[in-house]
Amino acid sequence: MSTLILSLETSSPICSVALHQDGTLLGQSELRLEKSHSSHVSVLIEQLLENTGNTVHNLGAVALSDGPGSYTGLRIGAAAAKGLCYALNIPLLAVSTLQALAHQAAACTSMPENFLYCPMLDARRMEVYTALYTHEGAEVLAPTPLVLEADTLAEQMTHHHLLFFGNGTAKFQPLIAEQPNANFLTNIEPSAIAVGELAQQAYLRQEFRDVAYYEPFYLKEVYTTTPKSKT
Template structure:
């Protein structure tokens, strides 16, 4: 009987994989690589090594979970392709977990008195823009994922009434704009992790919240613009 869920997190420069038990959502093992643009060449290797190191095989997988976005367009496509390939080959379900929600849960879990804060993950979307959302400590969506242009008035209403914790690789761009705002807190070094994705995926698995493997696409949040190179 399948025992575990494999979670993939490829939305950021960190390539991360994790295994969780279906029965109790406990972590079996994790592995990550912090090499820029390494996802396409190292993701399958990380998966194989993690299964081997934990004494499992592909036959033990009950489902594959993938970080759904927003985030790096290329990274999300690589994660989705790998997840869909495994689900097709093994005839198992695909679970998609919001990158921002997983990041918020990751921080709320280790925050003292988490109920006193709102949680705002921010992922860098270039220039003065970030992908952001706001969640309660229980994962309830206070502000849906959205692209935000940052200035000193961004999220002013939320900060007027709540203590908000900001984190993720886009939060550093926001901190200088707020000055001495007393309701804003910032955490450094918080990166998306397959561990958080997998923990939320186990709950989604029990609720049978599965994606259509054939038609699933990541949640990019914005359209991707490409250009054609000029002829020499």
């Protein structure tokens, strides 16, 4: 039976949605406006479904970018995805943001088997969220927060060619400018298309998430403070 999967990517300032039918892309839409996810993700979904001749009732599953990334963005994506899955009684799929970035990079790399793929998401100051993957998506280094220094990942670069990409690489590249096994790729950004491609594989493996209890993968604890009252 044919399966229609709606995918959401809200972990970054880019709000992106995509629709795949059995792994084939039907359409994609995105908006690049800061802090616009809450007011626009539902509109993007409605327009995408309408433009492809579908309704929410045609959906077989909803996938979302699992994190790490923007706390607020991930919460908005989770709320939208869980709401649809609960209302339609369809499965929820969660795809690692870092793995989806690595998937994109491997797809546009010549001789991809020659590299390990290192997505880096900016986590402020000199810290990034990162991981290492093979060209087939196997996890070599689990997602972790790293403070960037000149010897960061030096051991891995002793034995492998590493390909770095994502919005955290700009502050890392000057630190390892003399490292011959460090390679950098530009224009790799979080996309619902990559989420949908990996979600199709997860759907076939029936790797569904609990709609009631699912929480995004923030990687680090989120701290909130209560504003002080004015006196």
